[in-house]
Amino acid sequence: MGFGFALGVFGGLILAHAAYATIQYRGMLKIVEEEFSGPPMNVVVELLLGLALCMWAGLAAPTKFLSILPDSDENRIVSLPTNLDFMIFNHRGRVFPSSDAELKLKSKS
Amino acid sequence: MAANEDSRSSDRKSADDSDDLPIFNAENLQSNMKSIYYSRTFLSIIGGVVAGIWGFTGLTGFVFYFLIMAVASLGLAAKAKFSVHTYFDSWNRILVDGVLGGLMSFVLFWTFAYDIVHIF
Numbered sequence: 001m002g003f004g005f006a007l008g009v010f011g012g013l014i015l016a017h018a019a020y021a022t023i024q025y026r027g028m029l030k031i032v033e034e035e036f037s038g039p040p041m042n043v044v045v046e047l048l049l050g051l052a053l054c055m056w057a058g059l060a061a062p063t064k065f066l067s068i069l070p071d072s073d074e075n076r077i078v079s080l081p082t083n084l085d086f087m088i089f090n091h092r093g094r095v096f097p098s099s100d101a102e103l104k105l106k107s108k109s
Numbered sequence: 110m111a112a113n114e115d116s117r118s119s120d121r122k123s124a125d126d127s128d129d130l131p132i133f134n135a136e137n138l139q140s141n142m143k144s145i146y147y148s149r150t151f152l153s154i155i156g157g158v159v160a161g162i163w164g165f166t167g168l169t170g171f172v173f174y175f176l177i178m179a180v181a182s183l184g185l186a187a188k189a190k191f192s193v194h195t196y197f198d199s200w201n202r203i204l205v206d207g208v209l210g211g212l213m214s215f216v217l218f219w220t221f222a223y224d225i226v227h228i229f
Contacts, residue, residue, distance in 0.1 A: 008151075015155070019162045022226045036227070039163060051159050055177075058151040059184045062144040065196040066137035072195065075134055 008057030014050035018043050133198060141196050145185060146207055152181045153211030154218050161222025174215050178208045 021043050029036055039047070067074050156177040160170045185203045189196045193203055 011155070015158055015162065019158075019222065019226050022162055022164075026227065036164070043162070047159050047163055051155065051177075054155040055152060055180065055184065058148045058155065059181070059188055061151075062147040063140060065141045065144065065189050066134075067195050068133040068135075068138045068141070068197070069195060070132050070134055075137075 004057045004060035007053050008061060011050045011053030011057060014046050014053065018046035018050060021046065131198070137196075138198065142202060142206070145202065146210075148185060149178070149181060149207040149211050150214060152177060153215040157215040157218025158222045160215075160219045161224075162226050164223065164227055165219070166223075170219055174212065175208075178211070 018039075022039050025040055025043065026036060069075065153174070156174055160173050163173075165173055182204050186193065189203065193200055197203060
């Protein structure tokens with residue numbers, strides 16, 4: 001975030017300098033009485049550089065994309081309940097002789 | 110009988126699956142779209158300034174705008190690591206959304222920069 005923002009500011013400064021250089025170039029053209037037929041080479045390079053920097057900044061500076069799939073790694077809830085130590089899985093049922101196998105054995109004998 | 114019932118229920122289940130809308134995390138989808146909107150607005154403003162300084166007039170400027178938006182779409186797809194369906198529900202969100210919305214800011218800043226640099 002900070003890096004992208006700094007790139008954007010730098011790109012903006014480069015664009016401002018390109019604008020200033022173009023204004024000066026036009027002033028020079030006015031003195032030598034020639035027609036404007038496109039910005040000079042250094043301005044073009046500055047424009048492309050500023051555009052590239054600002055494009056990088058514009059793509060990188062906003063928030064990162066977040067996954068929208070409900071079962072992706074970031075959206076999954078994996079925390080166990082915190083009171084696991086207090087859960088009891090014993091109950092009184094185990095004192096009764098209730099399995100089917102035993103009943104069958106008894107009926108056979 | 111039981112098997113018959115089972116097959117019917119499985120049929121119904123598969124029909125449900127095909128009818129079911131895919132489930133998205135709407136909050137994250139909205140955040141992603143907002144991120145795209147910010148990127149496009151910023152890039153249309155910057156593109157307008159560049160087009161103005163460069164001295165584009167007429168159709169060339171619009172061609173330049175759509176060129177920038179195409180590059181922006183490519184960049185956004187790269188930001189989504191080209192697995193668009195992880196982050197958006199369709200390709201249109203990346204490729205098309207907000208292209209015409211930024212045109213007005215582009216024209217505004219284009220004329221603004223052109224006036225400052227070339228006319229005044």
